Amino acid sequence: MQLVPVSLTYFLEVARTGSVSEAALTLNVAPSAISRQITKLEAGLGVPLFVRHPRGMTVTDAGSRLLAHARRSEAESAALLDELRTGRGADVRSVTVACSEGFARRVVPAAMAAFRGEHPDVTFRLDIVPRQEATRRVAEGIADVAATYAMGPQHDVRVECAVVIPVAAIVPLGHALAGRERITLEELCAYPLALGSSGTSQRELFDIGVQLEGLTARPALVCDALAPQYEFVRSGGGIALVGDLGDLDEGASTDGVAYVRVDHPVFRQREAQIQTMLGRRLPWAATQFTELLVSMLPGRSSQLSGGARPRSDPGRSPRPAGR
Template sequence: MDAQWDDLKIFLAVARRESLSGAGRVLKIDPATVGRRIARLEAAYGAPLFAKSPTGYALTDAGQRLMGHAVRVEQAIEDAAEEMMGKTGGLSGQIRIGAPDGSANFLLPQVLEKISDDNPDLDIQLVALPRVFNLTRREADMVVAVSPPNAGRLTVQKVADYKLHLAASRKYLEKYPPINTLADLSGHRIVGYIPDMIFDKELDYLSETGVERVNLASNSVSVQINWVRQGSGIGIVHDFAIPWTQGIEKILTDEISLTRSFYLVRHADDRRLERLNRFAAALVEGMRHEVARLEALT
């Protein structure tokens, strides 16, 4: 028996929210009804689609296989609606992007605002998390990453290089001993990542400075930048974030200048979806322009 689209919508909601109650809130239906519809879908396919785990509902192998098909159906329906309603000039529906919190806080808001201005019928969701996103589980439609993944059915596009430097607030530099060489850092308070929570090797900035101790550590770039901004210590800061923070200046630029890259990662099956292709093109163009604009201000 072919699954009806309504059942597939419920399946997608449970897969993305990992719970019946979470899916019910999104769909505005009772969790018990969600459970019954999932049971009906599993009976139709003759296989369990979810396994109950301590963290919620996890996709089984059969569920993983259905996920890709369900997403393509979802995107095809949205594409058809745009075309039939005469909205081919602009995007509509909902698109979710996952990104590390540094780019999510200081780079993507203005890029996505421009895309929203150009596509008033489009709902954009930006999920900022200091971890790797799982596109196989469809946690997002696409992800901005700081290193290209080496596993999974994914497509990867390099977006742009970006710069990072040691930085401190003018208040801090006036209060503490001068910093003329990397060796001088040993007498200063250092801000950085919690070492065992660095989720990507490209974020291990301080290893290139020779610093062994991080006095103030957080898994959030935004927290780190706030510590630097308020004069709590010295840290590695994205150049594109500096124009958004008052009183921060780069230091030791001749000794430490880091280059990293952003990549746009998508599920391989989405290459055929014109709607997501158009959004991805606008996102890449906007990010390249904004990185260049902000870095030119530092």
């Protein structure tokens, strides 16, 4: 059973897949039925919702606004149905979090543990996904909150908090750079490096910085997962990079490595963000957890230096941000 009108359900699936035929396969209905509903919806609203291309469809500006509304309606309807079916109503206390891997190492699990210390009846689901996927899941109501990195404006989500996170080099204990407060990109490039793939924001910014400085960097290891990079460093294979989500404060005792800040302005183009769905009223547990997560984000108290900002107005696009 669904509470969202059929026309909006069909509209949502065409917007997601970019194709009437793909949407028909997913929904197990005839393509003609979807086409009729979309045409009827456009006629009723008096505006086109899609731009038709030879190989697919993309939403118009009006379609984008309706898409945001439809996503909110879908998410809230699903939550209501779950409450009605389980009979637990307001007692349902579960929170789904999507985050990129860097946040999953310490910040998000620590926030979950602290929250359950006060509210042991609340349960969590944690999905570790690429940064863009975390944002998509919140925008589509799959997750309640996302903790991720971003570069550039975020139009499809509400940015509860955004903080510029410094980048640190991970070096083996006893390394020549261990104990240094800061190092330059030039010093970093003198050693074998373990880096993420070119699709990650950190690697993108690293490559820009290297190009600006006229440096040459040849990664010894390319890997998007953090665990292999840490073991590579601990085993003496080279140096890796990580966003400093509290790692420098933790010190070497927990990870068996040392952290050294990398000093270059290029890395300031990326922000760590806590994101929720635009216009959605989150359940109590998700709202309270989001506030706790914001408070635990490193650098959250540094507003005077411009390092953080509070949640943005739902009616406005956030400022440019950054894995």
